[in-house]
Amino acid sequence: MGISSSLSTAKSDYQHFGLSKALYCGSLRVARRAAGVITMQCVFLPSVSAESLKTKPQYSCRFLTNAELQRYSQDPSLQLDQEFLRLATSKGDRCFAILDGETLASYGWYSTKPTVVDDELSLRFHPDYAYMYKGFTHPNYRGQRLHAVGMGMALNAYLAAGSKGIVSYVEALNLASLKSCYRLGYQDFGKVYILHGQKKVFHSQGCERYGFEVFFTDKTPAKETPRAALA
Numbered sequence: 001m002g003i004s005s006s007l008s009t010a011k012s013d014y015q016h017f018g019l020s021k022a023l024y025c026g027s028l029r030v031a032r033r034a035a036g037v038i039t040m041q042c043v044f045l046p047s048v049s050a051e052s053l054k055t056k057p058q059y060s061c062r063f064l065t066n067a068e069l070q071r072y073s074q075d076p077s078l079q080l081d082q083e084f085l086r087l088a089t090s091k092g093d094r095c096f097a098i099l100d101g102e103t104l105a106s107y108g109w110y111s112t113k114p115t116v117v118d119d120e121l122s123l124r125f126h127p128d129y130a131y132m133y134k135g136f137t138h139p140n141y142r143g144q145r146l147h148a149v150g151m152g153m154a155l156n157a158y159l160a161a162g163s164k165g166i167v168s169y170v171e172a173l174n175l176a177s178l179k180s181c182y183r184l185g186y187q188d189f190g191k192v193y194i195l196h197g198q199k200k201v202f203h204s205q206g207c208e209r210y211g212f213e214v215f216f217t218d219k220t221p222a223k224e225t226p227r228a229a230l231a
Helices: 003-017 019-035 066-072 082-090 146-160 175-184 205-210
Strands: 037-045 059-063 094-100 103-111 121-124 130-137 166-171 187-195 200-203 213-216
Touching: 019 037, 037 175, 037 205, 059 146, 066 082, 094 146, 103 146, 130 146, 146 166, 146 175, 166 175, 187 205, 200 205, 200 213
Parallel strands: 130 166
Antiparallel strands: 037 166, 037 187, 059 094, 094 103, 103 130, 121 213, 187 200
């Protein structure tokens, strides 16, 4: 990132999020350029307000069946390829969707088991929680907060089944996404620092309570997290 681009980004952060956030993001960018450190903010969603779940009456909101997932996978624009579906459904992950008639408007995936994050990283967490990943909203339906609505409805379904909430993480530089998370009711619980070049990951103390651990897929997680670790 050049000097002019950096200044433009800093100015935008200041205009939209204030001086303290702009300075904080500036320090994260310096750490990323100098040492290759990527900082992730870990967040937890314990509940949502009924007001935040309002959407258009023509939408239906529910978990998709395997047959429905197979049908929607035939549309490449929905990003549900066969290999992903095989891996996700084989470990019991579920897809909560918002449908406009037969049109898949928005969806998010939820897991209670260790999950691959990308080509290098995987994530584990305490099974009393669900992990939200792979959120998608069709371009024709963006701007309606469907991702947040679907997440809130999925949370209520997991809470009813005995879960304690949803855990996720967002790059700390992504202030817009974090703002959306906080608006829905997410709370911070820790940070993860990823050094891709050295294949090292560091976790703040708050991660331990949730058994939240990011690790490089070719490495063994640091330790098992006993169920007694949670109150």
